[in-house]
Amino acid sequence: MHPLLIPRRHHVTELIVRHFHEKVYHQGRHFTEGAVRAAGFWIVGGKRAVSSTIFNCVTCRRLRGKEEEQIMADLPKDRLCSDPPFTYVGLDVFGPWPITARRTRGGHAETKRWAVIFVCMSIRAIHIEIIESMDTSSFINALRRFFAIRGAAKLLRSDCGTNFVSACKELQIDKKECHNKNIEAYLEDNSCQWQFNPPHASHMAGSWERMIGVARRILNAMLLQHGRAKLTHEVLVTFMAEVTAIVNARPLTTVSTDPEHPVILTPAILLTQKYGMPPVPPGQFESHDLFRGQWRRVQYLAEVFWARWRKEYISGLQDRRKWRTSRPNLQEGDVVLLKDG
Known part of the structure; x- marks a missing residue:
């Protein structure tokens, strides 16, 4: 009926909240605040006082602490x-x-x-x-x-x-x-x-x-x-x-349904510059055919392969699927719990 008023920023307040927090076996703010109120104490700004105590509780950090994470680094x-x-x-x-x-x-x-x-x-x-x-x-x-x-x-x-x-x-x-x-x-x-x-x-x-x-x-x-x-x-x-x-021979990128790009990009194409095992073309070929701009065709084919590699494959590696935001780093004196595995 007549609870005892206690200021939020006081050492006695911190001891009371810590005591009832241990009484409810390190449950959340709702349990702790209810135990304090039921004992006849009314803390001015009690929600903040209880939240501050739970935040600094080592046992709660051990039981329900989250793993530290940082923004995903750039690829090497x-x-x-x-x-x-x-x-x-x-x-x-x-x-x-x-x-x-x-x-x-x-x-x-x-x-x-x-x-x-x-x-x-x-x-x-x-x-x-x-x-x-x-x-x-x-x-x-x-x-x-x-x-x-x-x-x-x-x-x-x-x-x-x-x-x-x-x-x-x-x-x-x-x-x-x-x-x-x-x-x-x-x-x-x-x-x-x-x-x-x-x-x-x-x-x-x-x-x-x-x-x-x-x-x-x-x-x-x-x-x-x-x-x-x-x-x-x-x-x-x-x-x-x-x-x-x-x-x-596995696809490096998503298999496209575009009829203008029927050939998929694979590591084997970049290694051999061959789409597969094509049949031998018909006709007679002589030695002088080797000097009719063959190096230009080979160079153009290589440029096409590497251009697709840069546009289709490299662009897909830049997406960050998780760890997208920057978080504060650990400072000297912080209490941490190492997780193995």
Whole structure:
């Protein structure tokens, strides 16, 4: 009937609100304010006082705190450059698969095989190499085969996930920079740099982790059709080549219904500048036909491909689907709770 009036900005008010907030087991403002009023206290501007106490409550932050987020950063320059394919590469190691190495009197001798996936950061094409072991020489051989087929790369990126951390231990490579003399010398000879993503930053490796998931699903479907037959090294290499061809033939942009653009843009088109396997044109061709403006036709075709890549694909990468607004950064002295996973 006659509640006790208390000012909002007072130490006693804060103690009272904190006491009843703990009484209702850290519920919201409605519960806390009701408990204060039922105890016979009338706080002038009580809603603000209760809200301030709940905002500074460490237990409430722990129970119902939101994860910190910031505006989505711009894409790295590697994703937007128009350099030749596989100039900027992200790589990872995945596997293993049991392989029948040889037949013996007692049965089949089995071993394991891993795969190194190289993903072009600009056109999202992939290249897969099979390695026999997780040692330095096998990994260097995979790099040599990749450079021999696709050309030297300027930058190699990799993450610090569980798959690659185990590979780093086997290859004796530090997570931040390369400390293996053989690999470091080989990279220096090819004018190549290696950058490792920060630990626990799996979002920075999304461009090639996504490709690993796609490759795994295609390979699992192939192995299912393979049945119970023993998997050999040759069969696995063939499967990986087919997986590479399927992934590189995927559309980079939305499939258009416009009849004037019937051809879809794929990584394979940017790699080979071919729409598919066209039949051999009829007629007789002589050597002097090679010098009749062929280089102009090839150059024009390449410009058409890269123009579509810039207009249709790059423009779609700039959209921010989440984390669109800028938020205040954490300051020194803030109480935070780390969330793992």
